[in-house]
Amino acid sequence: MSNWRTYNTLNLTGSLHDSKSVxxxxxxxxxxxxxxxxxxxxNFLNDWFNPNIDYIFQKTSGSTGQAKIIRIFKQNMVNSxxxxxxxxxxxxxxxxxxxxxxxxxxxxxxxxxxxxxxLELNRLKPSLNPFNNTENIETDFCAMVPSQLYASFEDIKKxxxxxxxxxxxxxxRKFFKKLEDLETEVYATFGM
Numbered sequence: 662m663s664n665w666r667t668y669n670t671l672n673l674t675g676s677l678h679d680s681k682s683v684x685x686x687x688x689x690x691x692x693x694x695x696x697x698x699x700x701x702x703x704n705f706l707n708d709w710f711n712p713n714i715d716y717i718f719q720k721t722s723g724s725t726g727q728a729k730i731i732r733i734f735k736q737n738m739v740n741s742x743x744x745x746x747x748x749x750x751x752x753x754x755x756x757x758x759x760x761x762x763x764x765x766x767x768x769x770x771x772x773x774x775x776x777x778x779x780l781e782l783n784r785l786k787p788s789l790n791p792f793n794n795t796e797n798i799e800t801d802f803c804a805m806v807p808s809q810l811y812a813s814f815e816d817i818k819k820x821x822x823x824x825x826x827x828x829x830x831x832x833x834r835k836f837f838k839k840l841e842d843l844e845t846e847v848y849a850t851f852g853m
Contacts, residue, residue: 669776687707697762705717722829753780757803758771789813810847
């Protein structure tokens, strides 16, 4: 089993980032200060690349009980990422799309999957419909929550998303039939 510390670079929109570059960005506030998504992204990367701490803290969503702060070991996140990477056959330089805030485990796991598989991670600002006013986005892998799926369904059709995983809450069964209209492979992951 490989150690989580060996996964120490991220291809973010074509630029490689490691511990040193991330620390520089965070310490110099080179991200847009008022953009909570960017702050969350860079702070998570700074935490991830810290070789002295082998876990992260995560607030649970509260979807299956009262929300609380839990500790998740980075190695467990790598192991989970590897399972997803293997299942979907993701490979180096495939494109992944982050449209969930890294404040949530779904966003963090998209980043970790990208680090582990050496994917090119692109990002859209998280919103109910991150694909609003977009066309011609091509990506191999993306994760969303059900509310994003429902709100952006028509816009998803305009873009080329090979595989989409939906988690964080169950998908409304009434919506399953509509998914047949997509060329995208869609997987419900809630409750795994």
